[in-house]
Amino acid sequence: MPTPNTLFDKVWDAHVIRHIDDGPDVFFIDRHFIHEVTSPVAFLGLEGRNAPVLFSERTFATADHNTPTLNQHLPVADPLSANQLDALERNSAKYHISHWGLGHQKNGIVHVVGPENGITLPGMTIVCGDSHTSTHGAFGAIAFGIGTSEVEMVLATQCIMQPKPKKMRISVNGTLGKGVVPKDVALYIISQISASGATGYFVEYAGDVFRTMSMEGRMTVCNMSIEMGARGGMVAPDQTTLAYLKGRDLAPQGEAWDKLVPYWESLKTDDGATFDVDMTFDAAAIEPQITYGTNPGMGTGVTRQIPTAADQADGDASYQKSLAYMGFAENESMIGKPIDFVFLGSCTNGRIEDFRAFASIVKGRRKADNVTAWLVPGSHIVESQIKAEGILDVLTEAGFALRQPGCSACLAMNEDKIPAGKYAVSTSNRNFEGRQGPGARTLLASPLVAAAAAVTGVVTDPREFLN
Numbered sequence: 001m002p003t004p005n006t007l008f009d010k011v012w013d014a015h016v017i018r019h020i021d022d023g024p025d026v027f028f029i030d031r032h033f034i035h036e037v038t039s040p041v042a043f044l045g046l047e048g049r050n051a052p053v054l055f056s057e058r059t060f061a062t063a064d065h066n067t068p069t070l071n072q073h074l075p076v077a078d079p080l081s082a083n084q085l086d087a088l089e090r091n092s093a094k095y096h097i098s099h100w101g102l103g104h105q106k107n108g109i110v111h112v113v114g115p116e117n118g119i120t121l122p123g124m125t126i127v128c129g130d131s132h133t134s135t136h137g138a139f140g141a142i143a144f145g146i147g148t149s150e151v152e153m154v155l156a157t158q159c160i161m162q163p164k165p166k167k168m169r170i171s172v173n174g175t176l177g178k179g180v181v182p183k184d185v186a187l188y189i190i191s192q193i194s195a196s197g198a199t200g201y202f203v204e205y206a207g208d209v210f211r212t213m214s215m216e217g218r219m220t221v222c223n224m225s226i227e228m229g230a231r232g233g234m235v236a237p238d239q240t241t242l243a244y245l246k247g248r249d250l251a252p253q254g255e256a257w258d259k260l261v262p263y264w265e266s267l268k269t270d271d272g273a274t275f276d277v278d279m280t281f282d283a284a285a286i287e288p289q290i291t292y293g294t295n296p297g298m299g300t301g302v303t304r305q306i307p308t309a310a311d312q313a314d315g316d317a318s319y320q321k322s323l324a325y326m327g328f329a330e331n332e333s334m335i336g337k338p339i340d341f342v343f344l345g346s347c348t349n350g351r352i353e354d355f356r357a358f359a360s361i362v363k364g365r366r367k368a369d370n371v372t373a374w375l376v377p378g379s380h381i382v383e384s385q386i387k388a389e390g391i392l393d394v395l396t397e398a399g400f401a402l403r404q405p406g407c408s409a410c411l412a413m414n415e416d417k418i419p420a421g422k423y424a425v426s427t428s429n430r431n432f433e434g435r436q437g438p439g440a441r442t443l444l445a446s447p448l449v450a451a452a453a454a455v456t457g458v459v460t461d462p463r464e465f466l467n
């Protein structure tokens, strides 16, 4: 009998080129995504050494962080952003790398466009100079963020040196309740184990909830792995994975596809394989979530009160500082808190299912007058789907407008900044001080919670709007 193995080990071991005792493994990278923020310096390094890009067909460039979400046909006004976008275009052309720049029909957020075009496949190793590369783990790939010097290393060698992380399995069993969606599952897990609860681990998500979850939902959860400190997260590929990928533009077709299916189907954790940490949660315990603090672990059920400092592991001082920044106090109810902005978008929740969910609540209702809503598709393909499915009409009738794709207010590297002191219910993944603009206050939540807040102007339980 072969020793039972985990999904993670199967994929990792298949890519190791050289094992260094007591050192990092050298392993091969199948796919390398690049964007304008973390690639320019890596290319400068390459140029300085006069080194070529070893396998340019394995690298894919898209512009996302600095791109405006209005009037994308006009020249980019901010000089720093314009410089970075130009550098990405120039470097891609020079090294023959596929480049989906501003205005390209496949342009969008790197972690949205990779999967939707079938670049991301099961069993692959995938890196990008971006922490939310963990998103691609939803396909049973080992995917994680790297630093700029590693971007240079991958461009030059298609390899990377990494110590093997420890393994954690997080199972969620049972059935999710009404109005509880993948974002809630992620926020709930983080609130239970804290924003550093998985530091040093690579997580496999298992159990009923992930087995029955859509690919888009799995991407949302894997995306948020980094917010619990994990190096990455993954879900074993299954029929849902294959159905999602089949026929995508850059996915293998015909015989090439058929040949890969048996390998992909072998990518699961064997019975009896062990993890350094194995934890289980009950789906029934999860309600729609919302964060009240300045790290993604400071979240709770939307109907609950803000916990007291005494319940916190982080200590009183940092907890009080965080609540002060938010303008909140212990024991306050989250329901009914007035909000100013709603942001639907990002690589966490900027996909078509997220827009469908948002539209399901705002349909036939009106945007609250006190709310400014920025609805930003994760890609042009998502934008086209929104239009083709009639979702744009629903949004427009309810008083909302759609912007053009990009990272936008997720990190406010473009003009989409939440003003100081204002509250934003945001479907993105980080609520750090200043993340959405200097002084901005972020409440992380699902597209359903965001929609309920957008039509009422206050934090609301979305279940009130669902049958």
Ligand SMILES: CC(C)[C@H](C(=O)O)[C@@H](O)C(=O)O
Pocket: 037, 038, 065, 129, 130, 131, 132, 145, 411
């Ligand atoms: C700009 C980039 C390096 C950064 C990341 O690594 O995650 C960004 O995408 C973010 O979400 O904060």
Ligand code: SF4
Pocket: 064, 065, 109, 110, 111, 130, 132, 346, 347, 348, 406, 407, 410, 411, 428, 429
């Ligand atoms: S959408 Fe946000 S989290 Fe995702 S890559 Fe862009 S800035 Fe990072």
